[in-house]
Amino acid sequence: MNLDSLSFALSQISYLVANLTKKNYKQSTQELSHLVTSYGLEADRHLLRCLFSHIDFSAEGSKTSSSKDFHQIQLLAQECVALLTKPTLISNLCYALDNPLHHQKALKPSAQLFSLLSKVLKLTPVQEVVFGLALLHSSNPDTQNFASQFVKLKLPDLIRSYIDTESSSSQQEGGLHEAAPEVLHLILTNLLYGPKDQFGIVTETRETFLKSLRRDFPRELVPVVLAPLLYPNKPDLPMDKVNQDNSTMTNTMLDGSLADLIMEIGYGFCSSLEECRNSLVNLGACEMSPPAVARVLGMMVRTHTGLEEQVALQNIQTPASFWSSAGDSGSKDKGTTDANHPTSWNVEIFVQTVKELVPNLPWKDIILELDHTEFVVKDRQGLTLLFTGLRLGLQSHGFHSEMFPVDLLYRHWKNADGQ
Template sequence: MNVENLKTPPTQLRNLVKHVNKRNFNETSEQINQFIKDHGLEADRSSLRYLFTAINFSDPSPTVTVQLQAKLLGGQLQRQLQSSSFVSNICFAFDQHFANSQKSLKPSETAELIGQVCRLTGINKLCECVFALAVTHSSHPELRESARDCLRGSITELLDSYLGNNNSSSATSGLQDISIDLLQYLLCCLKIYVTPKLHEQFLIKLREEFPRQAVPLILAPFLYGSTTAATSNPVRANASETDAEAEATTTTEIETASSSISPSTSSNSCGTDALNEVGIEDIYDHLSEIIFTNQVGTRIEGTLFHPMP
């Protein structure tokens, strides 16, 4: 089933979202997840797109149904943290929502749209940052600017929470359960949105959790720079040292053996050196002379013993 190409979401999905309530919320959430599992990436994007479209984020007093729909959306956004295609999934769905509602949104509402989505869905700070980072790749410049404005505050709050700054709890950040791939993605973007001091504090904390000997390969350049490759594997480093020692020992033995060579060998060596001093031009001329002489001799012999008729 090509869900992505349908102009409207499948009836199953529309009915689940439309009729969600407090009693069937968990069952509805499970059925949406099963729908995505059965139909793959296209269903994942279609679900996100429909959930975004079904909610009016600028409504100051959302109904209970809208709040539950937003909670469903929050669950799907949290699930994107485990997806390798979270950037394209979120951009596809959110761009579609923005394209449908762009005409009715004021510039101020557009600027606050990402913040409204985060507040209404109740996603944690990590998911908020990942959502905003994904939207920085949107095809709409207004959304990209809104996402960057949101990130300047949210990433700082995320790191402060993780580091325990300002009496905040690290458990609320969500960084404890972040995947290695997602952490790498976050590290690529940090310098744009946080101060150098906060960035360094975060790296120090990560180095405590990922010692040099056990740091994942994709995180090593961010935490330890280019020196990690030579020292991250102590077994290989020790082997290199052993090889160097063995090579030095072998060199010493060769030098000792060379110093005890007999005089006759030395004489031969001198003769070889003298031979090497003969110019290449002289050798070439000598060989040419020999070849020419042989050819002339052959022709003369042919003339003597096989006269022309």
């Protein structure tokens, strides 16, 4: 029933996107937003895939309100703005462009692809660069190559315009001065830790760019996500700043972002206690709340088998990967093969790690928080995984492994389908 529910939701997204008109635009976009909120990552990336697939990027001339795909373009442009700050930016964008629906013939890798995307969607200079950087992780080598060329063409001008604002009163519309910290983090990470000279940025320009950023983000005001990049030799931040950003992170975790991030990492996330602990620390999830843990367990129940390979976060070069000790990377077995890769979630390791990081976590509250819209149990294996995890967690509250507070499950749920 639950699997059919997701399939129906994806079909409904396809239908709504294909039939967008001026008359139904507001109602359809509201329904699409509700479906994405209810079904999470799968619905979100399917929406993006459908929008890219229903737009004719090969048409010459400017799109007008009479164009058959005008409303799809309008909605996709809005989605692209929101996409910039989503943790699933890279995987969702790569998935949408690498796997267009069968009727889309214009999204094939080419030297003109990025220019067409920019022209049709009216991308800002920042969006152009972010799209290029994201598609460096495409599964198609040709797309990676064209993305690299596009970024090399656009990034120097974007950085130069930002540097020039120091001596000019005018600012480029859609430039870096308007960019979110997440966007600056993506650009800086690639600039500082990517292949040398990949984007044609000379050392002098890079250092001037960093100096300009430090001017606009003094140490006492710099977002935590940018601090290690702008002030690598001064890792300590004022505690009020850390607490402020941790509070923001906690609120973000409540809406399911942690579950989405873990899903992107894949089954290897809980391949061992050490791996799970390090991943949670790097994700800033040392202080997890019951809603966050409940959403992670719900995600594991939904995706315990057949999880498609995502763009693994730990394989994307980030400053965190450079903080790891050399011993960590050297300790991995170089002879590891696909046969040794986990094929499901090891919920015991996840629960044990959570209990170590948050020993006083109220596991009864986690059961209550299972009542959320994304919670579905589609088969017996998923149910077994759920109860295994909850029983292990409840043991810290004195519950015997054979005892379970079923009264918490039989109360009235808002999410009746999940119950």
